[in-house]
Amino acid sequence: MRFNEELASIATYQAGKPIEEVVRNFGLREQDIIKLASNENPYGTSARVVQAIKDNAHKAHLYPDDSMRALIERLCAHYHIKDTECIxxxxxxxxxxxxxxxxTHKGSKILIAGVTFAMYEIYAKxxxxxxxxxxxxxxxxxxxxxxxxxxxxxxxxLCVPNNxxxxxxxxDEVYEFIDHIGNESDGETLVVLDGAYQEFAAYKDLSKRICPHDLVSRFSHVIYLGTFSKAYGLGGMRVGYGIAQASIIQALYKLRAPFxxxxxxxxxxxxxxxxxEFVERTIESNFVQMRRYEEFAESRGIGYIPSYTNFITFVLSNPYDSSVICDTLLRExxxxxxxxxxxxxxxxxTIGTQEQNDRVLCALGEIFSS
Incomplete structure (x- = not known):
């Protein structure tokens, strides 16, 4: 069977391995597996949210309110934006x-960082x-x-912070860049500012905080992206949003599927x-635990990238190989x-709980001491 020719150039997105696959492949018990690959909230989901889901489980056979009115109103109050500025x-x-x-269309171009969220490239292709x-x-x-x-x-x-x-x-440098792009393109180049991890960056350093209200009021060619998957602990519920001036949001609504x-x-x-309070505790604990990974790397001369997210990236040099290390940990x-x-x-x-990090750092200690 023949398919769209564009698919030939697209590599399948590789998500973090699911716990179920590791159970099957290595004969481990589910309760003995630590998943720190997909930047989910290691503290789970707020107890209040869990209770709300239970209280509304009897509505699972019904489609949601397609206007998403209740959620949009919450976002508008949280960010001080208009309901016409959110999707x-x-x-x-x-x-x-x-x-x-x-x-975009076939023949268009997009611009991204050398290493960033893979889906920008996949959707483009x-x-x-x-x-x-x-x-x-x-x-x-x-x-x-x-x-x-x-x-x-x-x-x-722009992925701010970058995943x-x-x-x-x-x-300030982001706003200056956006201003330059607007002037050079007469506002015709869309700047997508991905703030999936903004809650973490804003906590660590206020100079990194991007305010969606500021973006909407200052720029007509920018959309801000946010998610409930990280700090809010709703990765499994799959809810995100875009905030921009009404003209952009109106265009996106023409493409949005119902429900x-x-x-x-x-x-x-x-x-x-x-x-x-759950979100605030999550973020505070994240950076307390992240410092343990930084100290581990510093004590062993391992390179790492200072992080403004809920994960940390270790950059290796010979004789260490990331594939070998990841496979070794996977088997454990x-x-x-x-x-x-x-x-x-x-x-x-992904920065886990104290108990999870104890185990990970112990395992890494054995690898980098051998």
């Missing part, structure tokens, strides 16, 4: 896909869009601007705003993310 997606990656279809990458693996805005002038892309993606590396641009999140996902996402029931597919000898670890 809900099945994860923020669905909003990325909507942006690609709204703004679905349409036959050329992907321009900076020589730098991290976000170098001078390189971004130079390549923008050279290629005039239809969409520029999978963890570095984060500062707010694109579930009834229970909508309930869960609304409820998180009534338990922000510890799932982390190998970054070899990005062309770098590195691995990424």
């Amino acid at each position: 809900i997606g099945a994860g923020s990656d669905q909003v990325i896909e909507l942006c690609m279809h709204a703004k 679905h349409i036959g869009v050329e992907v321009i990458k900076t020589p730098s693996q991290t976000h170098d805005l001078a390189q971004f601007y130079e390549l923008f002038i050279q290629h005039r892309p239809d969409v520029v993606f 999978p590396l963890g570095e984060c641009l500062g707010r 694109n999140i579930t009834t229970l996902s909508l309930v869960a996402a609304c409820e998180v705003f009534d338990d922000m 029931g510890i799932i982390i993310r190998n970054l070899a597919s990005y062309g770098i000898n590195a691995f990424r670890i």
